[in-house]
Amino acid sequence: MTNNRQQILCVWDFDNSLIDENSDTWIVEKLAPDLRGFMSEFHRAHPGQWTALMQQVFFKLHERGITRADYERSINDIPVSSANLEAIRLLHRAGADVRILSDANTFFIEAFLKHHGLSPLISHVASNPAHFDLTGQLRIDPYTLACPLPCPCQLCPANLCKGQVLSDWLHPVSQCQFDRVFYVGDGAGDLCPALRLSRPVGYVLARAGCSLERLLSKRLALDGLVPHLPQMAATNADPPAKIGAAGPWVGVWRSGEDVFQFFSSQLNG
Incomplete structure (x- = not known):
């Protein structure tokens, strides 16, 4: 007050x-920069479907063995x-x-806030909900x-x-x-x-x-x-x-x- x-x-x-970055493209650049072409093609074919695109990206990253810890390390390095x-x-x-x-999505945002000690200072996060399923894959919903x-x-x-x-x-x-x-x-x-x-x-x-x-x-x-x-x-x-x-x-x-x-x-x- x-x-x-x-x-x-x-x-x-x-x-x-x-x-100071787009968190989605930052993650791709850090974990799988070769997916940039896939993202561009999907975005051209399905304009306005960014959340669906990121679900496909997360699926491909999971196939490559990307873990929650890998995501968190990349998120911790986002320029701010x-x-x-x-x-x-x-x-x-x-x-x-x-x-x-x-x-963006709740996992990226909440991981960022936790890393910088800001979680207790934010009363609400309104974003696309994201979670890890039992196989360790990151999933996002609109x-x-x-x-x-x-x-x-x-x-x-x-x-x-x-x-x-x-x-x-x-x-x-x-x-x-x-x-x-x-x-x-x-x-x-x-x-x-x-x-x-x-x-x-x-x-x-x-x-x-x-x-x-x-x-x-x-x-x-x-x-x-x-x-x-x-x-x-x-x-x-x-x-x-x-x-x-x-x-x-x-x-x-x-x-x-x-x-x-x-x-x-x-x-x-």
Whole structure:
């Protein structure tokens, strides 16, 4: 709880947001880089079926004798900014409810959190469920929460509408209200949750040079506002752009240091 007892929710995407890689492609590069061609061919033949692709990859890795320990060693080596890890610790100390919302899988995310000592600081992990069966093969199932109506972003995969998950978190049966909601993301799949937020409560932190920044910049231009999102400076307390008349405040970050300094200014300012 912050000094003014605000209720704060901070939601992180995982791949290329909390960490600096795509965890699925990282695992393949580390354990079986020759499968890159298979992944490309499957993705071209079955667009939008990434979770099904990864199940096939896990099957092939199992055939090669890849074990849980092999996965864990590779996950432990995923590049991550120490400043992002410190940002999560800072948020937790401030009493924020910190959650992860990702189209990766629960095993990768939970193994990463355990390795970095962050598991007790994360209240929810919403991702495609994954587990090891009795033979030691890693299996993944789709999250299967789609938007009940056509998604406003028109970009959500069939298995996971992040916007719907965020909406469910923001409007629970308990009617718990958050004073501020932060969303940290990078990709096209993060547009839907970004559009579910509104000022003055909602803040979106978009990674520079990635799809989310480009899509939000396009939305700004359509609304007749600035064509490009401003870069987040470590000295700024608030991102200075907003999407539409009531959309969230948005800023662009380039490094974990940007993210940490932003949260430091928000929580301690």
